[in-house]
Amino acid sequence: MHWKDAESCGKALSELAVKALIEEAELTPKPGLVDRKDSGAHNDLNFEKMIVSANSLKSTFRDIGIAAFLKKPSQELRESIAEIGRHGEKKMFEATGGTNTHKGAIWALGLLVASIAGQSQRTSLERIANFAGEIACFIDRKATQTSTNGYNVQKRFGVQGARGEAQQGFPHVMEVALPVLREARERGLTETLARLETLIHLIARVDDTCILHRGGMDALTSAQKSAETIIRLGGVSTLEGWRGLDQLEKTLLSYNASPGGSADLLAVVLFLDSVDAKNSSALIPESLITV
Numbered sequence: 001m002h003w004k005d006a007e008s009c010g011k012a013l014s015e016l017a018v019k020a021l022i023e024e025a026e027l028t029p030k031p032g033l034v035d036r037k038d039s040g041a042h043n044d045l046n047f048e049k050m051i052v053s054a055n056s057l058k059s060t061f062r063d064i065g066i067a068a069f070l071k072k073p074s075q076e077l078r079e080s081i082a083e084i085g086r087h088g089e090k091k092m093f094e095a096t097g098g099t100n101t102h103k104g105a106i107w108a109l110g111l112l113v114a115s116i117a118g119q120s121q122r123t124s125l126e127r128i129a130n131f132a133g134e135i136a137c138f139i140d141r142k143a144t145q146t147s148t149n150g151y152n153v154q155k156r157f158g159v160q161g162a163r164g165e166a167q168q169g170f171p172h173v174m175e176v177a178l179p180v181l182r183e184a185r186e187r188g189l190t191e192t193l194a195r196l197e198t199l200i201h202l203i204a205r206v207d208d209t210c211i212l213h214r215g216g217m218d219a220l221t222s223a224q225k226s227a228e229t230i231i232r233l234g235g236v237s238t239l240e241g242w243r244g245l246d247q248l249e250k251t252l253l254s255y256n257a258s259p260g261g262s263a264d265l266l267a268v269v270l271f272l273d274s275v276d277a278k279n280s281s282a283l284i285p286e287s288l289i290t291v
């Protein structure tokens with residue numbers, strides 16, 4: 001995808017980012033998370049709030065796309081999008097009445113929107129993820145919050161969380177989740193099952209600070225083991241694997257914990273997949289497209 005100006009770039013990318021957030025919320029069932037069926041481990045959240053929150057972020061992603069248009073990773077870029085990201089967090093809290101719905105998603109999708117907007121021509125998802133990682137490695141000198149859940153968990157358990165995932169170029173997205181999604185589609189799974197399979201692989205592998213701060217290391221290890229069991233049983237498209245989802249849900253609820261970080265990374269996967277699809281369709285010469 002490349003655009004004639006910053007505005008059309010920002011608008012196009014923000015539409016794809018918000019669509020990915022809505023698709024993540026819509027995926028049902030999702031163990032421990034808000035979906036169409038219930039609110040998982042979140043008593044202050046529901047499906048409608050997730051959708052209102054996702055839509056409230058349209059201008060945030062648009063503004064990030066505009067600010068990053070044709071810009072290379074730099075300290076200046078990092079700080080200008082951090083400002084927009086923080087403003088987006090404020091909007092999200094206003095839209096949800098104070099509940100955290102999409103903090104991790106604003107961070108990850110914001111960086112990726114900035115990365116794509118910075119490219120002067122169509123490029124690979126690998127390059128996009130690496131470029132986003134480079135932006136994330138600059139220190140935001142205006143960051144004010146120091147005792148967030150993420151920081152506290154990082155200090156206590158030594159895990160890198162959302163910051164590390166982005167700074168390393170989204171390894172769980174690029175090396176785990178995207179290949180699982182594509183392979184599941186190739187095996188003929190329905191889109192819903194393919195996305196659920198992707199989420200389960202993320203839960204099995206990601207050091208999710210949402211789970212850690214609610215339930216500690218026990219909760220994280222138990223959730224990862226439950227997800228791993230589903231994979232070992234053949235995945236969500238087998239009867240045994242499908243039944244394993246109940247066990248994963250029970251495990252998460254017993255710790256009052258939800259895999260919010262994995263859910264955010266699923267939204268990232270859906271976003272990158274839609275960017276890739278747009279890029280490939282743009283390769284078809286217009287003369288061959290019949291409407």
Ligand SMILES: CC(C)(COP(=O)(O)OP(=O)(O)OC[C@H]1O[C@@H](n2cnc3c(N)ncnc32)[C@H](O)[C@@H]1O)[C@@H](O)C(=O)NCCC(=O)NCCS
Pocket residue numbers: 081082083084085086102103104105106107108109110111140148149150151160161162163165206207208209210260261262264265
């Ligand atoms: C770096 C961030 C994530 C702050 O982290 P924080 O310490 O507040 O952590 P906290 O645990 O409270 O939230 C992190 C969020 O990440 C998600 N998450 C948790 N674990 C993981 C993981 N392993 N991988 C990816 N995401 C994860 C969760 O859903 C959670 O909501 C970010 O919110 C931030 O710095 N925002 C400031 C604005 C900014 O710089 N924006 C950049 C441009 S958009």
Ligand SMILES: Nc1ncnc2c1ncn2[C@@H]1O[C@H](COP(=O)(O)OP(=O)(O)OP(=O)(O)O)[C@@H](O)[C@H]1O
Pocket residue numbers: 024025033034035042050099100101102103104105149210211214258259260261263264
């Ligand atoms: N479908 C979803 N359901 C619930 N959470 C999600 C979903 N998708 C993504 N998330 C992520 O999970 C995070 C919510 O996790 P959590 O409730 O643990 O955070 P918190 O509100 O900061 O902490 P706490 O309420 O425990 O003090 C959100 O920041 C959001 O990014």
